[in-house]
Amino acid sequence: MPHGRKPDRRSVATRNRIIQAYIDLLADTKPEYISVQDICDLAGMHRTTFYRYYLDLDNIERDIEDSVLKKFSDILDNTPLDDFITGRKSFLRKVSETINSDISFYSKVLLVNQRVNFIEKINETVANKLKETIADKTDLSNEEIDYIFTFAVAGRIAVYRKWILGGFKQSEDTISNILDKVSSKGFDIFLN
Numbered sequence: 258m259p260h261g262r263k264p265d266r267r268s269v270a271t272r273n274r275i276i277q278a279y280i281d282l283l284a285d286t287k288p289e290y291i292s293v294q295d296i297c298d299l300a301g302m303h304r305t306t307f308y309r310y311y312l313d314l315d316n317i318e319r320d321i322e323d324s325v326l327k328k329f330s331d332i333l334d335n336t337p338l339d340d341f342i343t344g345r346k347s348f349l350r351k352v353s354e355t356i357n358s359d360i361s362f363y364s365k366v367l368l369v370n371q372r373v374n375f376i377e378k379i380n381e382t383v384a385n386k387l388k389e390t391i392a393d394k395t396d397l398s399n400e401e402i403d404y405i406f407t408f409a410v411a412g413r414i415a416v417y418r419k420w421i422l423g424g425f426k427q428s429e430d431t432i433s434n435i436l437d438k439v440s441s442k443g444f445d446i447f448l449n
Contacts, residue, residue: 272310272320274300279317280362288314325362326382328355333386349413349436353429356417363421384410409440 278300282291291314297307311317332355336348356363384406391402413436420432 271306275307275310276317276321322378326378329379329382330386333383349433350429353433357425357429380410380414
């Protein structure tokens with residue numbers, strides 16, 4: 258497809274069928290045991306169709322990762338910095354809704370198969386975006402900013418990871434409230 262041209266709906270639908278078949282296979286199979294033929298069989302298509310969109314399975318994973326990283330980047334682009342720094346529920350709610358809107362992806366791809374490197378990429382994307390924004394609004398050194406955001410972002414990702422692994426038993430609102438409290442007031446708020 259020529260650069261800059263928007264893909265047609267049928268191409269997007271086919272690409273989505275391939276991705277969904279891959280994600281569905283991950284529920285029961287480790288990535289290294291999934292073949293292109295497995296994906297084609299589940300998606301109801303020929304291998305030539307698969308290869309029209311992807312060179313190999315690594316390309317599917319990169320496409321999925323890029324899509325998720327873009328979602329988190331878009332959330333950050335559309336959230337005032339203060340909402341993240343103070344842990345306001347509006348930011349946390351957007352993240353919770355994003356995760357909850359695609360439970361199969363987050364539970365199967367990220368966590369069932371222990372995609373630690375991908376979780377680190379999300380962490381790095383969020384931290385870098387925030388560091389860019391805050392650098393000119395503080396007297397902290399870059400090293401101090403690194404430590405602060407490593408703590409803040411890693412802690413939030415750990416909470417979301419626990420929520421996903423726990424099967425989304427708590428509501429989005431409950432998770433957002435917990436993160437809001439600990440982000441704005443620290444752990445002391447939970448000690449009576």
